Amino acid sequence: MFTAVLIANRGEIALRVARTCRELGIRTVAVHSTADRDSAVVRFADESVHIGPSASRRSYLHIPSLIEAARQTGAEAIHPGYGFLSEDPDFAEICQVNGITFIGPPAELMQQLGDKAMARTLMAQAGLPVLPGSDGALTGPGEAEAVARQVGCPVILKAVAGGGGRGMAVVRALDELPRAFTETRAHARTVFGDERLYLERFVDDARHIEVQVLCDGHGSAVHLGERDCSVQRRHQKLIEESPGPSLTPELREAVCAAAVKGALAVGYVGAATFEFVLAPSGEFYLMEINCRLQVEHPVTEMVTGIDIVREQLTIAAGLPLTLRQEDVQPRGVALECRVNAEDPARDFTPTPGLLTEFVPPGGQFVRVDTHAYPGWYVGPDYDSLLAKTVVWAPDRAQALARMDRALSEFRIDGTGLRTTVGFLRQVLAHPDFRSAQHTTGLVEAMGRRRVG
């Protein structure tokens, strides 16, 4: 096992990774930008290095500074968290060249699976169901139209290098396609530096189901069950739960087995998430594979009792998985709500500001992963996630009641600051969510009703 690990991230996830390292007796090295000099992980870590100014591209995305910081502090491995460089194959490769273990899959594999069009092709070859669509990246609007005509509208255009819910557009009629193509391509070029797009059929009233997989470097793979992440706004998740409330045991078995099959087919190493679209008909299709720790990993941890970061570290250290599939016995229901510093009344616009009051909930079976504290400045430089609130209960009804109780305990105040707490409670109370009939269109529908 490693003796020192550098955490190339910030916010709640940096602290969450550092906590597992501490439990394993691993020395933790935090890196921070100027804005984060007083952050929770800087206070928690054994050592910290100031790597750059607030702008991410000169700090958390600046590879030379991260490598130097690891070298200076004697860190043998780097945990990238999520976002930032967590899915950057160049970073993984540079770590390797510099004799530092990147905690994630090998660079080459990350390159292949990070290219969503290629991942689609690889998984189709492995026998996983994928939605009908383009074969690899589209050559231009002409091919997009030909493919759309073939698979039938609605279709979704997606950036090959996309992620985090950005760089995609749903097209409901063929005459909308040329404009959507131009706009999405421009967006992809700006945000991801890669303008390539692909296209597949879009499933209305779908649910978003994803499977957590762990693979060691010795050919073993297990799944940790699924998460339902259907409550989304602008393709970004707000509420996640495990198990998926709409899955029959047979369907659960099938989707989890498909994920493991896909992971083994490409020789995956590390933690991965296989994202599927579940159609109202009960058919499921692979959407994409995420080669990193997911924001919502705690719901899986709560039902399985397995610390996923610990497993990542063990796998990265080259050790075999000690878990067998039969050891993974999910129990009860876990739910996560993302409390963001955003204004739901203004289309979830981020609201930076100084936290004058911050009291997170507590009590039985409540876990809050947060880096916030009174006096913390929620800056404009980074994402708006403030506190992941996770609860566990023996069944879904108790979990919903517990989550509502937990959210009601939050005391958050700050100049200019708004949060999603009230909105999340509205979703929890929504009949479609309570009865688990909701789809990825729920938040949008709630917005329409509020406006109309």
Place this chain on the structure above:
Amino acid sequence: MIPNTDQHSQDDAVLPTSGPADLESVCRSVAELARAAPKAPSRIKLRHGSTTVEMEWTAAPAADRPAPAEAGPEQPPALPADGLDHLCAPMVGTFYHSREPGTPPLVSVGDLVRPGQAVGILEVMKMMSTIEADRSGRVVEILVPDAQAVEYQQRLIALEPLVPAEDG
């Protein structure tokens, strides 16, 4: 290269001046320095013979690190209370005093530096880059030993700012 001043305050400032200076010009410099400081010095000691000036400020508690609350991230650097400027590391890396091992340091205490002048070398991932001064001043102290790891914005060299007449 973006060497920068920062706003750490020190309790005492010692300004050794070099060369012959008449009492009047020393007094003028002292008065200017006192005015430029965010608060008035609590004590000034002046010795005329090979000229030494000492100024003292009572330490403000926790003035050292402004809370993000009052300041927010990356506020423009205020004038340092001790009257010194600092050249800071533009990146995480290893700081070297000279271009090659065994060669003389690029600057030494007492040297006058000009904007754009090489004052040190920073090694980042085996790449050597020159650290240039972004202002003029007289080197008062080299704060980091040769071949030592530094972090972003770590103070490397303390400079005594030049009075305008000397600068021009």
